[in-house]
Amino acid sequence: MLAARAHLPDGRLGPGLARLTAEIARLMDAFAAAGATAVDPPALQPADILLDLYGEDIRARAYVVRDPARGEMMLRPDFTVPVVRMHMAHGAEPARYAYAGPVWRMQEPGSPRPSEYLQAGFEIFGAPDPAQADAEVFALIRDLVGADAALVETGDMGVLAAAVEGLDTAPHRRAALRRHLWRPARFRRLLERFGAGHAAETAARAALLARVAAEGAPAVIAAAGPEIGLRGAAEVAERLARLAEEARTPPLSAEQVAGIEAVLAISAPMEAALGQLRALALPGLGPACDRIEARMEALAARGIDAAALPFATSFGRTTLEYYDGFVFGFSAPGRPDLPPVAQGGRYDRLTEALGGGRRLPAVGAIIRPEVLLAARGCPA
Amino acid sequence: MTLRIALPSKGRLQAQCIAWFAERGITIARTGGEREYAGRIEGVAGAELVLLSASEIPRALAEGAAHLGITGQDLVREQIPDWAGRLGELARLGFGRADLVLAVPAFWVDVERVEDLDAVAAAFRARHGHRLRIATKYHRLVRGFLRAHGVADYRLIDSQGATEGTVKNRAAEAIADITTTGATLRANHLKVLSDGLILASQAALFAARGARWDNDAHASLAELAGRLGLTGAAPLPD
Numbered sequence: 001m002l003a004a005r006a007h008l009p010d011g012r013l014g015p016g017l018a019r020l021t022a023e024i025a026r027l028m029d030a031f032a033a034a035g036a037t038a039v040d041p042p043a044l045q046p047a048d049i050l051l052d053l054y055g056e057d058i059r060a061r062a063y064v065v066r067d068p069a070r071g072e073m074m075l076r077p078d079f080t081v082p083v084v085r086m087h088m089a090h091g092a093e094p095a096r097y098a099y100a101g102p103v104w105r106m107q108e109p110g111s112p113r114p115s116e117y118l119q120a121g122f123e124i125f126g127a128p129d130p131a132q133a134d135a136e137v138f139a140l141i142r143d144l145v146g147a148d149a150a151l152v153e154t155g156d157m158g159v160l161a162a163a164v165e166g167l168d169t170a171p172h173r174r175a176a177l178r179r180h181l182w183r184p185a186r187f188r189r190l191l192e193r194f195g196a197g198h199a200a201e202t203a204a205r206a207a208l209l210a211r212v213a214a215e216g217a218p219a220v221i222a223a224a225g226p227e228i229g230l231r232g233a234a235e236v237a238e239r240l241a242r243l244a245e246e247a248r249t250p251p252l253s254a255e256q257v258a259g260i261e262a263v264l265a266i267s268a269p270m271e272a273a274l275g276q277l278r279a280l281a282l283p284g285l286g287p288a289c290d291r292i293e294a295r296m297e298a299l300a301a302r303g304i305d306a307a308a309l310p311f312a313t314s315f316g317r318t319t320l321e322y323y324d325g326f327v328f329g330f331s332a333p334g335r336p337d338l339p340p341v342a343q344g345g346r347y348d349r350l351t352e353a354l355g356g357g358r359r360l361p362a363v364g365a366i367i368r369p370e371v372l373l374a375a376r377g378c379p380a
Numbered sequence: 381m382t383l384r385i386a387l388p389s390k391g392r393l394q395a396q397c398i399a400w401f402a403e404r405g406i407t408i409a410r411t412g413g414e415r416e417y418a419g420r421i422e423g424v425a426g427a428e429l430v431l432l433s434a435s436e437i438p439r440a441l442a443e444g445a446a447h448l449g450i451t452g453q454d455l456v457r458e459q460i461p462d463w464a465g466r467l468g469e470l471a472r473l474g475f476g477r478a479d480l481v482l483a484v485p486a487f488w489v490d491v492e493r494v495e496d497l498d499a500v501a502a503a504f505r506a507r508h509g510h511r512l513r514i515a516t517k518y519h520r521l522v523r524g525f526l527r528a529h530g531v532a533d534y535r536l537i538d539s540q541g542a543t544e545g546t547v548k549n550r551a552a553e554a555i556a557d558i559t560t561t562g563a564t565l566r567a568n569h570l571k572v573l574s575d576g577l578i579l580a581s582q583a584a585l586f587a588a589r590g591a592r593w594d595n596d597a598h599a600s601l602a603e604l605a606g607r608l609g610l611t612g613a614a615p616l617p618d
Contacts (some may be wrong), residue, residue: 051511051535052511055511055532055533055534056511056523056526056534056535056536057523057527059519059523059536060520060523108461108462109461109462109465110462110465175502176499176502179502179532180530180532183530183532185530186498186530189495189530208489208492220489221487221489222487224486224487224488224489225485225486225487225569225571226487226569227485227487228485228487228547228548228569229485229547229548229550229552229553230508230550230553231485231488231500231504231508231512231553233487235500235503235504235507236487236488236489236490238503239490239499239500239503240489240490243490
């Protein structure tokens with residue numbers, strides 16, 4: 001038991017450890033050959049930055065420790081955030097980085113998922129041609145995981161985002177949908193609310209909005225109670241105005257809602273999926289389709305049968321939260337008990353959030369060396 | 381081994397527990413001096429009383445240090461992540477009722493439901509540069525509730541007491557706390573969201589799956605369960 005580590009019963013000792021060390025060296029050598037500089041970010045990361053990025057939910061998934069001088073720290077739940085921060089602070093552009101080491105994730109009691117596991121990763125920042133960089137990372141990871149993780153999935157978070165931006169409706173609705181792209185249940189509820197549910201929603205607010213129209217927002221607010229706390233009466237009045245605007249805005253048409261749902265339902269080989277997306281002829285989807293096509297060509301130029309790669313618009317929507325473009329994953333065939341051997345994607349937006357508004361093209365991927373060895377069926 | 385039964389060490393909850401047992405013909409007697417945390421359970425062979433703070437009983441049960449215990453459902457659900465896997469709930473006792481609710485300032489007329497809070501949280505963060513703060517001591521329960529409702533952009537602030545005052549003191553924008561009548565909330569100019577009931581809690585009798593259940597403990601439990609009329613309640617290990 002003491003020699004066990006994630007997915008490898010003997011991975012902390014003797015030959016089991018030697019195999020793992022050799023595998024990590026193989027991956028890091030390949031990343032170096034692809035031009036990457038090795039980086040080694042601290043295991044302890046400031047909690048504030050991760051909380052701001054992921055929200056309070058991260059507390060349930062990351063180990064929080066309290067440092068008397070530095071305040072709340074977290075054991076890094078991944079490398080991407082610390083590597084982006086290092087690059088934003090010290091890096092030259094364009095830049096390529098490689099890393100390997102443990103990450104920590106708190107799991108629900110009884111969960112078979114490991115709370116400590118290894119990641120070996122590769123990230124490219126600032127590459128001018130996104131299609132080429134996407135294809136390069138995908139091809140590199142595919143070659144490294146090989147036949148041990150031949151189950152491929154791909155997607156593109158930018159497609160749904162583009163469909164939302166293309167909706168002909170009030171800007172506040174697009175903003176609300178954009179904010180919940182990564183929360184499918186909430187996204188669907190909003191879509192319902194702005195569409196078929198709009199009449200019921202408007203009726204539920206009617207009494208309040210009628211009072212506000214008759215008496216004025218300040219009087220209605222003052223009658224409800226004294227102004228306390230940081231969020232002031234002006235902010236309440238502002239939101240009342242937005243609620244009135246939402247009530248006045250015509251509901252999303254059945255066609256608009258069906259369009260978004262059709263985008264979400266697409267799951268087919270990449271070339272066929274692209275054809276289906278183009279055939280939807282939704283406003284705003286053109287550039288997103290062009291990006292998929294350019295990427296498909298770049299993948300094909302690297303000898304990958306890109307047209308046949310499985311592609312789903314909703315792939316990566318719940319698990320890979322900071323990705324906003326191309327996403328992909330590799331899993332071991334016949335091993336649904338194992339997490340994906342590798343996953344990655346594009347995360348331009350994350351660089352903006354961490355770089356104080358400076359946005360940088362960024363794409364990367366991680367391989368889980370322990371899972372890769374387990375998938376290869378090393379003797380226990 | 382003796383069947384260890386954990387009861388609250390003092391206060392109203394202890395008095396209600398003693399009364400609950402008494403109604404079922406079991407006398408619980410405090411022993412020693414008024415200030416000594418000791419007592420015994422009469423008429424059940426091989427049963428021993430353990431007096432603990434109500435908030436420590438969930439952990440004692442989760443660790444198997446006691447076989448049975450009475451405490452609030454809210455404390456068990458908050459403190460023991462997989463409580464249903466480690467404890468069995470033998471009976472709900474009908475007292476110690478408390479609702480864990482999500483409350484906001486009453487003058488927030490634009491916020492009636494939990495999903496309003498989500499919309500407000502987004503605007504609040506854009507305006508104030510930090511996430512909307514919710515003061516509570518029930519971190520796990522509140523976080524799970526808000527995740528299920530798709531609320532983002534909030535931050536939990538730990539508050540171990542006088543939580544209703546945190547909004548006025550500008551330490552938080554909203555609160556999640558236990559209420560029985562809502563009077564304290566109203567006095568502090570707060571209102572409960574219409575779908576803001578996180579948990580309706582009451583005191584319950586729990587059994588610890590991880591305690592040592594040897595023949596003696598099983599025999600004592602069977603006798604106690606018979607006296608208490610707990611039929612069909614055997615969510616215990618094999």
